[in-house]
Amino acid sequence: MFGLAPLSTVVWLPIFAGIVVLLTGSDRNAAMARWVALIGAIAGFVVALPLWTEFDRTVPGMQFEEFRPWIETFNINYHFGIDGISLLLILLNCFTTVLVVIAGWTVIRERVSQYMAAFLILSGMMNGVFSSLDAALFYVFFEATLIPMFIIIGVWGGPNRVYAALKFFLYTFLGSLLTLVALIYLYNASGGSFSLLDYYAMPIPLAAQILVFLAFFAAFAVKVPMWPVHTWLPDAHVEAPTGGSVVLAAIMLKLGAYGFIRLSLPIVPDASQYLAPLVIALSLIAVVYIGLVALVQADMKKLIAYSSISHMGFVTLGIFIFNPHGLQGAVVQMVSHGFVSGALFLCVGVLYDRMHSRMIADYGGVVNRMPVFATFFMLFAMANAGLPGTSGFVGEFLVIMGTMSVNFWYTLAAATTLIFGAAYTLWMYKRVVFGEVTNDKVSALSDVNGREILILGLLALTVLAIGIYPKPLTDVLGVSITGLLEHVAVSKL
Amino acid sequence: MEFSMMDLAPALAEIFLLAAVCIILVADLFISDQHRHLTYWATQITLVMTALIAAGGAGSEPVYAFSGLFVGDAFSSILKVGVCLSVAAGLVYSRAYLGPRGMYRGEYFVLALFATLGMLVMVSANHFLTLYLGLELLSLSLYAMVALARDSARSTEAAMKYFVLGALASGMLLYGMSMIYGATASLEIGDVIAAVQSGQSNTTILKFGLVFVVAGIGFKLGAVPFHMWVPDVYHGAPTAVTLLIGTAPKLAAFAFVARLLVEALGAEELVVEWRQMLVLLSVASLILGNVVAIAQTNLKRMLAYSTISHMGFLLLGVLSGTAQGYGAAMFYVSAYVIMALGAFGMILLMSRDGYEAEELEDLKGLNQRHPWYAFIMLVMMFSMAGVPPTVGFWAKLSVLQAVVSIGYVWLAVLAVLMSLIGAFYYLRVVKLMYFDEAPQREPIEAGMDSRMLLSVNGIAVLALGVVPGALLATCERAITLSLRIAS
Secondary structure, three states, X not given: OOXXXXXXXXXXXXXXXXXXXXXXXXXXXXXXXXXXXXXXXXXXXXXXXXXXXXXXXXOOOOEEEEEEEXXXXXXEEEEEEEOHXXXXXHHHHHHHHHHHHHHOOOOOOOOHHXXXXXXXXHHHHHHHHHHEOEHHHHHHHHHHOHHHHHHHHHHHOOOOHHHHHHHHHHHHHHHHHHHHXXXXXXXXXXXXXXXXXXXXXXXXXXXXXXXXXXXXXXXXXHHOOOOOOOOHHXXXXXXXXXXXXXXXXXXXXXXXXXXXXXXXXXXXXXXXXXXXXXXXXXXXXXHHHHHXXXXXXXXXXXXXXXXXXXXXXXXXXXXXXXXXXXXXXXXHHHHHHHHHHHHHHHHHHHHHHHHOOOEHHHOOOHHHHOHXXXXXXXXXXXXXXXXXXXXXXXXXXXXXXXXXXXXXXXXXXXXXXXXXXXXXXXXXXXXXXXXXOOOHHHHOOOXXXXXXXXXXXXXXXXXXXXXXXXXXXXXXXXXXXXXXHHHHHOOOO | OOOOHHHHHHHHHHHHHHHHHHHHHHHHOOOOHHHOHHHHHHHHHHHHHHHHHHHOOOOOOOEEEOOOOXXXXXXXXXHHHHHHHHHHHHHHHHHHHHHHHOOOOHHHHHHHHHHHHHHHHXXXXXXXXXXXXXXXXXXXXXXXXXXXXXXXHHHHHHHHHHHHHHHHHHHHHHHHHHHHHHHHOOOEHHHHHHHHHHOOOOHHHHHHHHHHHHHHHHHXXXXXXXXXXXXXXXXXXXXXXXHHHHOHHHHHHHHHHHXXXXXXXXXXXXXXXXHHHHHHHHHHHXXXXXXXXXXXXXXXXXXXXXXXXXXXXXXXXXXXOOHHHHHHHHHHHHHHHHHHHHHHHHHHXXXXXXXXXXXXXXXXXXXXXXXXXXXXXXXXXXXXXXXXOOHHHHHHXXXXXXXXXXXXXXXXXXXXXXXXXXHHHHHHHHHHHHOOOOOXXXXXXXXXXXXXXXXXXXXXXXXXXXXXXXXXXXXXXXXXXXXOOOO
16 A cells, blocks of 8 residues: 555554644644544554455465564564464454544543544554564564553543553563563574564474463463453453453453464464363363353443453363364454454443443343344344354354364363353343333433444444354465464474 | 873873863853853763764774773773763753752862763773772762752761762772782783683682672672662752762763673683672662562652662673673663663653652652653653563563573573562552642643753653664674673
């Protein structure tokens, strides 16, 4: 586009747009900040579209590669390139950014330019994570995303925001610091290279592989988050503003899973296989136990947060069973969860903006006052429960299918999510939406406005489209996933 | 001892500076208080000119002068430029601060220039005595500057502590040097290297001397367990002086380490010895600096403990004993000086007549009062915490790389765990600025010069975080080109 390299444009355009938004200054220019942010977000999505159309679905390996020396002392290069997995996540990210900007349109009244800029910059950085083929570059983007999210939670969050923001930052920072040490170790072991592609080809002894795996695991498991290092997520979600929750659930959690796919599996395949039972066990605990925890939540945002952890358990399960169905299911689940959980947080946001409460007990009979909203909410609740015909079903089904070919008992445990997921989501839905109007506040509710219909409608279409016809997704993934699995199958000892 | 005009070339910057200080010293006597800015500007011009002269020597082969007392090389040129510029920047930040506190006087500038001269001499020393001479010139000027706020009991106490502990450290250093002299029969660094390598010197005495030299270095850097003076002096000294102590002298101290440990005592068998000592100093500094900083409510004191932990990181680079590690340490110290300038500059900028903005609470709600300053401080804090995309991240990366390359992975893990603890108190500053409500809403007034400089400083930290390559390469080149590294 305009003679620029496509991936650089996708990464830097939102960041520059964010800086421009910052320059609009104080809240006197709030309207301008909003419009500039919207234009920036839409432009960010538009420049990502050529990636989808021009992506060659038959070629394994990286596409749209860009290579420029960056820091020669350490042989660090500005090296971008994507495969099908990155492509989907980049599109998801750019799409979500547009929604988040619209969602914050009237809700955010203070420091509007900083709010919008934080999301745009964050979006560019996450595109950077998904595009990097150089470990140092990857790490820079991976870490840098913490700064805007820390600010978003801390400035525009709820009453306990300081605690949540600090917990979020320190938890994730710990993991990534250990990863940094592992990357430096790999740099020395490879004779001075930070290129991920060099790491893929490099033999590493098992003991070292296990340590490197554990260091990566510290970063990515916290990010996913996996049981038992998930405790930051409910806090962060509950306190974050709606937009923050959406981005956190839709994209940021995927950074962890993406890290497993891009770093752990191909760089230390033997350790990954060796420790797979551990990861699978933790994933199953997340699916079952966290599913049960979600059931008893009184706070809607907390419930969705726990449901996110449970669903992400499916993703890690799918990744670590090492077969095409599992991995494909994991990636589809990542994308679908991005849309569904984002949509659910937006739904809670819609209610919260009107009632200023997230407690399930404060609601009841919402359908009598907000029928349109109730319909959308229903769809997303069903998608979260994994109803066939919605995107939630495709990923879970593929993962369960993949697991079946590995171990029956894994499958049995994983499949309980179909019950628990339905139970906690639909029970929440019932208590909030159905029944008689319980109090005056609910009876004063007004239905969704045009702006909200636009966001929820776009999401609803996507969720249904993926659910009914997921083939475009699996087509993009196909070659990348078989390539990855072939690579993982070869021992690097 | 023969003298030739050629000897003057490497010392041109120092000679110019000395002449200029003498002129300023005398001329200032005839300047009335209203025209004191003439002294200020003369000082600034002197510093910039000295930096320019020093820059002329960058990239050259080492030139030894005055019978080996003095050396001019790329390493010293780069550090001299850094020293002069950071002192100049420090004076820009301090200008408005000094006036209302009765320190905007000729003595202040003359002492600052003498301290600078001391640092330049240290950086270029090729002889233990030259090294010591420079160190004492620096230290004595700084002692006096700390005590310059005569009416403040806290400053006087800080100056006294600084002086007593500094004198003790100098004593240790001298004792160590005399041991090395006993073992090698020379004080000239080149001769010491040769004597150690010949294997003729008494290794027991050499190692004995080494211990005292390391202790002296520990004092000067402020590494645990020789750190006691750092918090009190940083806290007690007038902020403008704290800024001066916390920035340029770190560069000189690094040169000091480079000349003594890397060059003079850099033989393989001695590196093994001092590596163990530096590991201890570094681990203790990392732990104590980061943990104790959490408990601080005073920003200057917090930054003092943060300095201690940063010195721990700096030592990580040095203890690797590789050229690459020394380069990393040099990069680290340069990055640190830029960050410290910004952080202390911010404190100076926010203080007004009779009001010191040195408590953490004073930063509350800065984002509402002045978003741009808050952003710069945010960049400084994230840089000190080592979060990309700031220069602090690359500094940490390069020293960690140095320790991992010699197989000390555990040390790297410990260092990153400590920097996690460190992140907490840096984040607390960000929290105060961004998440809390401002108790007062009055705008921050500051001169155009310090506002501009602060902006440049903040952008530099970010810019060096995005393109650190040139500075990294410069540091590594300066080390390999100039220092006589054994292995």
